[in-house]
Amino acid sequence: MSVLPLDAADDVATAPVAPGRRRRGLPYFLRRPGGIFGAAWLVFMLVASLTAPLWRPYGVAEQDLGDRLSLPSGEHWLGTDPLGRDLLSRIFSAGTEPLLAAAVTVLVAFGIGLPLALIAAERGRRVERVISRVTEVFLALPATILLLAVIGVIGVRTYIIMAILGVMISAAVYRVMLGVAQSVRQRLYIDAARVNGLGSLRVNAVHVLPSMATVVAVQAAQLYGIGLLIVAGLAFLGFGPAEPEPSWGFMIQDASSYVFNAPWLMVPTGLVLALTVVAANELADAIAGKASIARTRGRRNRPLARAVAAAGSPAPPDPGAILEVRDLDVSVDDGPALVTGVSFALAPGRVLGLVGESGCGKTMTARSLMGLLPDGVSVTGGSILWRGRELVGLPEKELSAIRGREIAMISQEPMVALDPMFSVSYQLTQPLRRIRGVGRAEARAIAAQLLQQVGIVDPDRVLRSYPHQLSGGMAQRVAIALALTGQPELLIADEPTTALDVTVQAEILTLLRSLVRDTGLSVVIVSHDLGVVADICDDVAVMYAGQVVESGTAARVLEDPTHPYTMALLGANPHVADGDPVPSRLASIPGTVPAPGDWPTGCRFATRCQFVRDECTTPFPALPAHGGGSVLCIRVHEVHDAGIRWSAEPVGAELAPEAAIEPVPTAGVPR
Amino acid sequence: MLAYVARRLAMAVGTIVAAVVISFLLVHVSDSTPGAVRLGPGATEAQIAAENEALGWNRPLVVQFVDYLGNLVQGDLGTSLIDGRSIGADLIDRVPVTASIAFFATVLSGVLGVLLGVTAAVRGGRLARLITTGSGVALSLPAFWVGILLVYVLAIQTGLLPATGYVPFASDPVGWFTSLTIPVLTLTVGGAAIIARTANAGMREALAQEHIRTLRAMGTPEWRIRYVHALRFASLPVVSVLGIQFIALFGGSVIIENLFALPGLGQAGQFAAASSDIPALIGVVVVATVVVVLTNLLLDLLVAALDPKVRTA
Numbered sequence: 001m002s003v004l005p006l007d008a009a010d011d012v013a014t015a016p017v018a019p020g021r022r023r024r025g026l027p028y029f030l031r032r033p034g035g036i037f038g039a040a041w042l043v044f045m046l047v048a049s050l051t052a053p054l055w056r057p058y059g060v061a062e063q064d065l066g067d068r069l070s071l072p073s074g075e076h077w078l079g080t081d082p083l084g085r086d087l088l089s090r091i092f093s094a095g096t097e098p099l100l101a102a103a104v105t106v107l108v109a110f111g112i113g114l115p116l117a118l119i120a121a122e123r124g125r126r127v128e129r130v131i132s133r134v135t136e137v138f139l140a141l142p143a144t145i146l147l148l149a150v151i152g153v154i155g156v157r158t159y160i161i162m163a164i165l166g167v168m169i170s171a172a173v174y175r176v177m178l179g180v181a182q183s184v185r186q187r188l189y190i191d192a193a194r195v196n197g198l199g200s201l202r203v204n205a206v207h208v209l210p211s212m213a214t215v216v217a218v219q220a221a222q223l224y225g226i227g228l229l230i231v232a233g234l235a236f237l238g239f240g241p242a243e244p245e246p247s248w249g250f251m252i253q254d255a256s257s258y259v260f261n262a263p264w265l266m267v268p269t270g271l272v273l274a275l276t277v278v279a280a281n282e283l284a285d286a287i288a289g290k291a292s293i294a295r296t297r298g299r300r301n302r303p304l305a306r307a308v309a310a311a312g313s314p315a316p317p318d319p320g321a322i323l324e325v326r327d328l329d330v331s332v333d334d335g336p337a338l339v340t341g342v343s344f345a346l347a348p349g350r351v352l353g354l355v356g357e358s359g360c361g362k363t364m365t366a367r368s369l370m371g372l373l374p375d376g377v378s379v380t381g382g383s384i385l386w387r388g389r390e391l392v393g394l395p396e397k398e399l400s401a402i403r404g405r406e407i408a409m410i411s412q413e414p415m416v417a418l419d420p421m422f423s424v425s426y427q428l429t430q431p432l433r434r435i436r437g438v439g440r441a442e443a444r445a446i447a448a449q450l451l452q453q454v455g456i457v458d459p460d461r462v463l464r465s466y467p468h469q470l471s472g473g474m475a476q477r478v479a480i481a482l483a484l485t486g487q488p489e490l491l492i493a494d495e496p497t498t499a500l501d502v503t504v505q506a507e508i509l510t511l512l513r514s515l516v517r518d519t520g521l522s523v524v525i526v527s528h529d530l531g532v533v534a535d536i537c538d539d540v541a542v543m544y545a546g547q548v549v550e551s552g553t554a555a556r557v558l559e560d561p562t563h564p565y566t567m568a569l570l571g572a573n574p575h576v577a578d579g580d581p582v583p584s585r586l587a588s589i590p591g592t593v594p595a596p597g598d599w600p601t602g603c604r605f606a607t608r609c610q611f612v613r614d615e616c617t618t619p620f621p622a623l624p625a626h627g628g629g630s631v632l633c634i635r636v637h638e639v640h641d642a643g644i645r646w647s648a649e650p651v652g653a654e655l656a657p658e659a660a661i662e663p664v665p666t667a668g669v670p671r
Numbered sequence: 672m673l674a675y676v677a678r679r680l681a682m683a684v685g686t687i688v689a690a691v692v693i694s695f696l697l698v699h700v701s702d703s704t705p706g707a708v709r710l711g712p713g714a715t716e717a718q719i720a721a722e723n724e725a726l727g728w729n730r731p732l733v734v735q736f737v738d739y740l741g742n743l744v745q746g747d748l749g750t751s752l753i754d755g756r757s758i759g760a761d762l763i764d765r766v767p768v769t770a771s772i773a774f775f776a777t778v779l780s781g782v783l784g785v786l787l788g789v790t791a792a793v794r795g796g797r798l799a800r801l802i803t804t805g806s807g808v809a810l811s812l813p814a815f816w817v818g819i820l821l822v823y824v825l826a827i828q829t830g831l832l833p834a835t836g837y838v839p840f841a842s843d844p845v846g847w848f849t850s851l852t853i854p855v856l857t858l859t860v861g862g863a864a865i866i867a868r869t870a871n872a873g874m875r876e877a878l879a880q881e882h883i884r885t886l887r888a889m890g891t892p893e894w895r896i897r898y899v900h901a902l903r904f905a906s907l908p909v910v911s912v913l914g915i916q917f918i919a920l921f922g923g924s925v926i927i928e929n930l931f932a933l934p935g936l937g938q939a940g941q942f943a944a945a946s947s948d949i950p951a952l953i954g955v956v957v958v959a960t961v962v963v964v965l966t967n968l969l970l971d972l973l974v975a976a977l978d979p980k981v982r983t984a
Contacts, residue, residue: 133682140686140967141693142922142959145940149694149952152944153701229813233926236815237941249815256819256930259834263823270816277811285807372887404890411888416881421903421979431889466979479885486889 035286041279049095056089061244069262078268087268090246101162102227106220108166113173118204121181138171156239184211218288225280248273321345329381330364336597338364339546351523353537359593361546362526366492371399408483412495414476418467425463435486450481473504493525542566545604552629562631565605567646611639683964690960694953708947709752748954758954769935773920776858781913784866792874809864818857818930835932854931869912873905914970918963
């Protein structure tokens with residue numbers, strides 16, 4: 001009869017289901033086997049129990065002393081008890097009370113806990129604190145023992161007892177629901193609704209509650225299962241219906257005294273009770289959608305793309321390049337391609353920028369360089385030559401030896417890139433000791449030195465700190481220091497400044513530039529910000545919809561863009577060089593990047609291009625441009641060479657209503 | 672940190688006071704009186720009234736409450752209405768029984784649950800589905816039914832262990848151990864299932880964290896990523912749930928004690944509830960609350976030690 005913790009609450013609470021996920025027809029949870037079983041069994045039990053007096057073959061008290069403790073037979077389908085009473089009739093007649101009493105607990109617990117949570121989430125800190133303190137006290141009370149005290153005082157009145165249990169459990173419900181309600185309320189549309197003047201009740205009823213429906217359903221189903229166990233447990237202790245009225249708990253108590261000579265007796269009642277609780281929990285799991293997370297993880301087996309390298313004789317590696325990517329394809333397993341035919345080369349000590357809007361495949365390209373693609377995504381073609389060595393298809397173990405030592409990475413969100421549970425010192429010295437093979441004291445000295453190198457003035461204090469004690473800029477410096485621990489030759493920086501304040505962005509870029517200058521590091525930097533590219537990159541590859549549409553030296557590409565997409569990006573960029581007049585309008589690019597799988601044939605930018613013609617919809621090869629670079633536009637001669645520019649349209653003049661105006665911001669919102 | 676400890680201590684005292692208040696109010700809103708309970712069904716109205724007067728039942732509620740609290744501070748929980756024994760002394764003997772069952776069941780649940788949950792999260796595939804489904808069923812099984820099943824298998828079929836009864840540690844350590852084995856195993860079935868779920872979810876969440884990718888990008892060996900970094904991250908929810916688990920087992924032991932005839936706290940609660948022995952009931956509530964509160968305090972300290980965010984606050 002233990003009051004189980006409402007588990008999985010955290011799972012669900014942190015990720016409330018977006019409204020509008022509902023589909024027509026069967027609710028999603030009834031499409032899972034567990035959900036179907038759970039719902040069907042509960043409905044069956046309820047109907048069968050409520051109608052038991054109508055169909056049961058024997059009365060609940062009808063004894064047949066000549067046929068005691070019998071096994072299942074044609075006469076007694078589930079056998080008989082020590083007094084020769086029919087188990088089938090008794091089990092189903094006993095079902096009504098637990099099934100309804102557990103529902104009482106659920107209703108009372110949510111009837112109190114849910115409104116309290118909504119009020120606390122709405123009224124702000126002080127109210128929330130008072131309610132939360134009171135519920136904390138309630139939570140710390142031993143519910144089962146208190147329930148016994150209630151029984152001692154009011155006697156065995158199951159429905160009232162279960163309602164009182166509901167009051168006690170409402171504290172736990174409140175805790176779970178408060179978290180959900182708060183996170184729902186933080187969403188913007190709630191504010192919008194309030195600005196629009198909707199009353200508190202309407203905001204809660206129309207906007208907050210529907211978003212909480214899934215969590216409420218999950219918790220209610222779980223609590224229902226717990227309630228069933230408690231009703232049965234109380235009856236087991238003798239606090240249930242008095243003989244000869246049947247109860248599941250007492251029937252199991254009865255079975256326990258006959259376990260020596262009639263073990264069958266415990267099977268039917270126990271199974272029915274267990275199945276009913278399992279049904280409630282399965283229903284909860286199905287609603288929570290847990291089954292989908294249980295997807296295979298395990299070791300990824302990445303399809304080997306070596307085949308591509310073996311087929312046809314590959315061109316000899318570029319002797320001047322430290323990294324050379326050729327015709328790289330990255331795809332979702334059994335799904336659409338994310339990146340196709342990407343090629344670029346990087347010379348030692350140079351900085352290459354991969355630019356484009358969100359969803360262009362920049363990050364996937366960057367991550368494939370380290371073999372760190374997300375689960376379910378893999379390199380399906382092409383080659384990545386690192387110092388003449390093929391990385392595609394390399395076993396995990398060998399890749400692991402390259403990571404950190406030869407190629408290192410810094411990521412977009414410095415605040416979550418460091419392990420919150422370990423000190424900066426541990427996180428820096430651990431790889432130092434592993435990679436450089438130095439002792440503890442020396443590793444600490446090197447760590448302090450590295451922190452100084454990344455511009456931290458008091459390395460000792462930072463070494464003692466934990467990540468949550470650092471600011472974003474500081475955390476990014478530590479992350480860069482971490483990347484430098486293995487003395488890598490290539491640094492992959494995925495949007496390294498996007499999540500930072502504008503002033504800090506400039507500092508981090510300055511730091512990266514000085515590292516390149518001082519250490520001869522090569523860098524691949526992923527960014528959607530052309531300002532970053534202009535600031536730090538030697539070379540640039542502009543990506544659109546999984547392809548490189550234009551590449552070349554940064555100076556030439558930015559100075560003289562040849563691809564319409566690059567022109568549009570530059571036109572939409574709000575950076576203004578010193579001394580230039582502020583443009584009266586920014587060019588915008590109508591529409592959004594098409595999703596992988598929806599790419600048009602021919603030019604993938606055709607749907608958003610001002611210069612689109614019929615010939616754009618047929619496939620065509622990339623053309624040389626900018627000296628060693630390339631451009632992927634069939635009309636490059638007619639457009640760029642003729643001096644035509646992407647024209648800035650007045651904001652709001654877009655035709656298609658769905659055409660979201662998405663200029664490339666300087667300090668963009670992290671994806 | 673000091674303010675944190677002070678706040679926790681205040682909460683603890685508040686909880687105990689709340690438990691006493693609630694049980695006090697419960698007793699006084701009911702129709703039954705201690706005189707009626709003590710004298711049994713044969714007594715006349717006048718006798719009951721006299722007995723109630725003698726027991727101080729007719730004094731103002733506040734006076735009785737303060738009186739009780741005063742005695743409580745001195746460790747006096749009063750005497751039973753049924754047989755006049757000292758409730759405090761009785762419960763002191765019972766606490767170790769319940770505590771040892773709850774403690775061993777929690778430890779065993781923790782070890783098994785973490786092993787299963789981490790295995791499911793790390794290995795994935797069919798094994799993970801088996802563990803997830805199995806734990807889903809296991810936590811739905813009524814403990815009293817699992818207990819009978821285990822008695823049938825371990826005591827009756829194999830005869831290795833005693834089916835019921837309790838042997839004090841002092842008189843026979845081996846007997847003590849075997850007498851606790853089946854009760855502990857019974858509670859472990861559901862307990863390990865809950866911990867396995869928590870550990871599985873925690874590990875999966877941990878392995879999906881951004882900082883795990885940073886570690887991978889540094890070429891950190893996989894075992895270190897899993898069993899040092901991810902496990903450390905997942906340890907927080909697991910420890911919290913283990914604490915809740917101990918509390919639930921402690922309170923919920925009443926069923927197991929009834930099934931296996933163990934002289935623990937829960938059994939005292941059941942006897943007291945069945946006979947409306949009011950002072951004994953309040954005593955059980957108070958003692959159980961104290962244990963819960965102490966466990967929570969210990970848990971808070973443990974979480975603080977594990978979580979740098981709390982430790983350095």
